Amino acid sequence: MSDSQTARALAPRRHGEILRxxxxxxxxxxxxxxxxxxxxxxxxxRDLKLLAxxxxxxxxxxGATLFEPVEAAFTERREExxxxxxxxxxxxAGLVRDxxxxxxxxxxxxxAVAQALSERKNLTIxxxxxxxxxxxxxxxxxxxxxxxxxxxxxxxxxxxxxxLEAIGHFRVDVAFLGGGGLSPDGEVTDFTRSGxxxxxxxxxxxxxxxFVLDSSKFGRLTPLRIPRFELAAGVIVDRRxxxxxxxxxxxxxPAVIVAAS
Amino acid sequence: MSDSQTARALAPRRHGEILRxxxxxxxxxxxxxxxxxxxxxxxxxRDLKLLAxxxxxxxxxxGATLFEPVEAAFTERREExxxxxxxxxxxxAGLVRDxxxxxxxxxxxxxAVAQALSERKNLTIxxxxxxxxxxxxxxxxxxxxxxxxxxxxxxxxxxxxxxLEAIGHFRVDVAFLGGGGLSPDGEVTDFTRSGxxxxxxxxxxxxxxxFVLDSSKFGRLTPLRIPRFELAAGVIVDRRxxxxxxxxxxxxxPAVIVAAS
DNA sequence: GCCTTTCGTCACATAAGGCGACATGACGTG
DNA sequence: CACGTCATGTCGCCTTATGTGACGAAAGGC
Numbered sequence: 001m002s003d004s005q006t007a008r009a010l011a012p013r014r015h016g017e018i019l020r021x022x023x024x025x026x027x028x029x030x031x032x033x034x035x036x037x038x039x040x041x042x043x044x045x046r047d048l049k050l051l052a053x054x055x056x057x058x059x060x061x062x063g064a065t066l067f068e069p070v071e072a073a074f075t076e077r078r079e080e081x082x083x084x085x086x087x088x089x090x091x092x093a094g095l096v097r098d099x100x101x102x103x104x105x106x107x108x109x110x111x112a113v114a115q116a117l118s119e120r121k122n123l124t125i126x127x128x129x130x131x132x133x134x135x136x137x138x139x140x141x142x143x144x145x146x147x148x149x150x151x152x153x154x155x156x157x158x159x160x161x162x163x164l165e166a167i168g169h170f171r172v173d174v175a176f177l178g179g180g181g182l183s184p185d186g187e188v189t190d191f192t193r194s195g196x197x198x199x200x201x202x203x204x205x206x207x208x209x210x211f212v213l214d215s216s217k218f219g220r221l222t223p224l225r226i227p228r229f230e231l232a233a234g235v236i237v238d239r240r241x242x243x244x245x246x247x248x249x250x251x252x253x254p255a256v257i258v259a260a261s
Numbered sequence: 262m263s264d265s266q267t268a269r270a271l272a273p274r275r276h277g278e279i280l281r282x283x284x285x286x287x288x289x290x291x292x293x294x295x296x297x298x299x300x301x302x303x304x305x306x307r308d309l310k311l312l313a314x315x316x317x318x319x320x321x322x323x324g325a326t327l328f329e330p331v332e333a334a335f336t337e338r339r340e341e342x343x344x345x346x347x348x349x350x351x352x353x354a355g356l357v358r359d360x361x362x363x364x365x366x367x368x369x370x371x372x373a374v375a376q377a378l379s380e381r382k383n384l385t386i387x388x389x390x391x392x393x394x395x396x397x398x399x400x401x402x403x404x405x406x407x408x409x410x411x412x413x414x415x416x417x418x419x420x421x422x423x424x425l426e427a428i429g430h431f432r433v434d435v436a437f438l439g440g441g442g443l444s445p446d447g448e449v450t451d452f453t454r455s456g457x458x459x460x461x462x463x464x465x466x467x468x469x470x471x472f473v474l475d476s477s478k479f480g481r482l483t484p485l486r487i488p489r490f491e492l493a494a495g496v497i498v499d500r501r502x503x504x505x506x507x508x509x510x511x512x513x514x515p516a517v518i519v520a521a522s
Numbered sequence: 523g524c525c526t527t528t529c530g531t532c533a534c535a536t537a538a539g540g541c542g543a544c545a546t547g548a549c550g551t552g
Numbered sequence: 553c554a555c556g557t558c559a560t561g562t563c564g565c566c567t568t569a570t571g572t573g574a575c576g577a578a579a580g581g582c
Contacts, residue, residue, distance in 0.1 A: 011559075027274045030539080040561055045540070061568065062539060065273045130398070130407065134391045137412040146391065146419050148409025148427050151398040158407050162430075166409050166423070272569080291529080301571050306530075322578070323529065 014039075014047055022057055022066055029063040084214040084238035085109050089116035091236050091259035092176050092212055098122050100173040103202055104132050106157030107178030109212045111135070126170050128198070129157040145170070159194050167201055175206035177232070181220030182213050182241065186248025188229045189222040196224040208233040211254070215239040230254065275300075275308055283318055283327060284399050285379045290324040345475040345499035346370050350377035352497050352520035353437050353473055359383050361434040364463055365393050367418030368439030370473045372396070387431050389459070390418040406431070420455050428462055436467035438493070442481030443474050443502065447509025449490045450483045457485040469494040472515070476500040491515065 014037055021028050030048070034041040048064050051057050057064040089112035096102055098121045104110045106129035114132045117123065118139055125136045126145045137144040149163035177199045179188040188211050190196040203209040209232040218241050234255040240246065246256050275298055282289050291309070295302045309325045312318050318325040350373035357363055359382045365371045367390035375393045378384065379400060386397045387406045398405040410424035419427075438460045440449040449472050451457040464470040470493040479502050495516040501507065507517050 026277065027271050029271055041539085042541090042562080043560055046560085060271060060273050063271050065271075130391055130395045133412055134395065134417060137391070137414045137417055144412035144414075145423075146407065146409045146412055148407045148419065148423070151394055151405035151407055153398045153405075156395060156398055158409065162406075162409070162427070169423075302529085303531095303572080304570055307570085 011047065014044075015051060018047060018051065018064075019056060022064065027060075027063055027065045031062070033063075084216075085112035086116070087238050087259040088212050088214060088236050089113045091257060092210065093117050093120070095208075095210065096120055096123070096174060100124070101126065101171065103127065103167075103170070103172045103175035103206055104129065105175070105177040105199065105202070106132070106152075106155045107212075109214055110176050110178050113176045113212060126172060127157075128159070128163050129155070131156055155195075159192075159198065164194075164198055164201065167198070167205065170205075172202075172206040173208070175202045175209040176236075177202055177209060177211050179211050179213055179217065179226065180222035180224075181217045182235070182237075182245060182249070183221055184219050184245060184248075186245055186250075186252055188213070188226050188232075188235065189220075190224045190226050191222050193224060196226045200227040200229065203232045204228050210257070211235045213237055215241070218242060218245060272308065275305075276312060279308060279312065279325075280317060283325065284396070285376060287376065288321075288324055288326045289318075292323070294324075345477075346373035347377070348499050348520040349473050349475060349497050350374045352518060353471065354378050354381070356469075356471065357381055357384070357435060361385070362387065362432060364388065364428075364431070364433045364436035364467055365390065366436070366438040366460065366463065367393070367413075367416040368473075370475055371437050371439050374437045374473060387433060388418075389420070389424050390416070392417055416456075420453075420459065425455075425459055425462065428459070428466065431466075433463075433467040434469070436463045436470040437497075438463055438470060438472050440472050440474055440478065440487065441483035441485075442478050443496070443498075443506060443510070444482055445480050445506060445509075447506055447511075447513055449474070449487050449493075449496065450481075451485045451487050452483050454485060457487045461488040461490065464493045465489055471518070472496045474498050476502070479503065479506060 018028060018033060030041050030044045033044045037044070048057065048059055052059045052064065055067060058067045085108060088109055092113040093116035096117060101124040102117070104114055104125060104127040110129065111132055114125070114135055121141050123141070124143045124145065125132070126147065127133050128147045128149070130151065133144050133146045136142050147158050147163045147166040149158035149166070150160040151157065152159045179199065180191045181189045183189050190199060203226070211229070211232055213235060215238050230253040232254045234257045235249060236257045236259060238259050240258050241256065249256055279289060279294060291302050291305045294305045298305070309318065309320055313320045313325065318327065346369060349370055353374040354377035357378060362385040363378070365375055365386060365388040371390065372393055375386070375396055382402045385404045385406065386393070387408065388394050389408045389410070391412070394405050394407045397403050408419050408424045408427040410419035410427065411421040412418065413420045440460065441452045442450045444450050451460060464487070472490070472493055474496060476499050491514040493515045495518045496510060497518045497520060499520050501519050502517065510517055
């Protein structure tokens with residue numbers, strides 16, 4: 001410490017101010033803060049490290065940003081595990097025949113299914129996902145039904161009562177559904193109540209329903225069971241799941257289909 | 262938004278601003294961004310590359326556009342008469358207050374209205390257009406309701422009985438409707454029966470309804486009258502229409518609003 | 523068609539930031 | 553007062569981010 005005269009802000013005071021600024025601006029810069037508090041950048045760095053360890057912000061080069069708890073907006077998720085999803089998409093498309101009515105759930109994996117369907121003729125696609133609807137309506141020889149409703153910005157898809165009701169109008173040959181996780185005891189689970197309900201309904205209603213889940217979902221625990229998911233014909237994955245999960249799953253009913261990559 | 266004068270903006274701050282602009286404008290240019298942030302083009306290029314790898318945008322020569330599978334065909338059509346449509350969009354947005362419920366019809370002109378609405382807070386958007394739904398659901402503080410139904414591939418929007426029915430559920434403050442043409446005797450006309458019916462219904466139902474028509478529609482004859490279009494509060498255009506048309510139109514009821522370019 | 527301009531890419535240089543190690547001074551405790 | 557602890561500052565080294573210039577490729581004008 002060089003100047004013992006001037007009252008320097010105590011650490012907790014700095015932390016409060018840092019968080020306040022962060023909330024206001026969205027980002028803070030180490031240089032600015034060091035300048036403002038008249039301390040060394042190393043000190044600020046230590047402050048930020050501490051706050052980051054508490055989960056109150058995210059470190060970036062030169063400063064920090066608001067912590068975004070696994071916000072993983074749709075567009076960011078798209079690339080994750082792209083190869084696996086494409087493989088699942090091809091396997092799923094192999095279950096679809098020309099002329100079928102296909103329901104596609106929202107999600108990046110089902111988007112991969114949609115992309116893999118481009119060679120099928122005379123399909124009717126029924127979906128809650130804006131991206132899938134837009135993609136498929138540009139294909140020749142495909143009819144698209146968009147299930148309406150309130151749009152969930154994270155999913156970029158219709159949810160809620162309207163979508164739930166609209167599902168009932170359709171006779172669907174095959175449905176491809178997403179899911180939040182595949183629990184260790186072989187259940188497909190979801191993040192939200194409404195999502196689980198929607199998927200449950202589809203699983204029961206379609207001639208055949210398949211869940212499409214990439215391997216990052218294995219063993220992941222999300223809060224909601226999808227009721228009656230056992231009615232699904234199968235679960236399409238990109239890798240063989242752990243034996244325990246596979247057995248538990250097949251014991252409940254659905255077949256496990258491993259996509260060839 | 263523009264505190265980038267003193268210290269150089271942190272990379273994440275740039276990224277956020279880039280995405281914000283992209284959502285608002287549809288495209289961004291490297292030169293503009295480099296200028297705005299006061300960094301070299303190479304840096305912007307690296308930013309865009311990074312965002313593109315995350316799937317958040319698409320690189321094009323000289324800049325970037327909204328992510329592809331979703332926006333492709335639209336960006337081409339959007340160019341037609343783009344300046345005029347943007348002007349109409351601004352004029353239309355001027356009629357919208359924070360907190361309103363806004364119906365947006367399908368079409369490129371109404372898409373321009375959607376883009377111009379980005380500064381309004383707490384809106385509820387209700388639309389049949391896939392692109393508009395996708396665009397608006399990425400805006401903060403906007404609720405989006407997608408009216409479901411069969412998708413018309415030309416419009417990339419829901420049409421048909423489901424959409425027609427869904428319209429009935431909403432209480433709408435203001436509606437912006439497209440149209441196929443503005444006939445010499447001052448009628449707004451349409452291409453298809455179902456389109457005309459849908460627009461007619463909206464014109465009658467919204468608190469205030471406006472048709473948005475760029476000047477290329479003046480005097481154009483399309484086959485179907487839009488019934489009860491006279492209930493609309495106004496017609497927003499980018500240029501003063503020929504006197505005969507203007508008079509005929511105002512005699513029927515709707516005001517003619519010429520957007521300032 | 524050719525030409526000019528703009529843009530993208532690469533390689534490399536430089537600046538800015540991150541991190542560990544250690545020194546210093548404040549403070550409390552025995 | 554000696555000691556330990558804690559917060560901070562300083563230094564050096566390495567990593568990351570950014571700038572620069574050369575060159576080939578693409579877009580646009582004539």
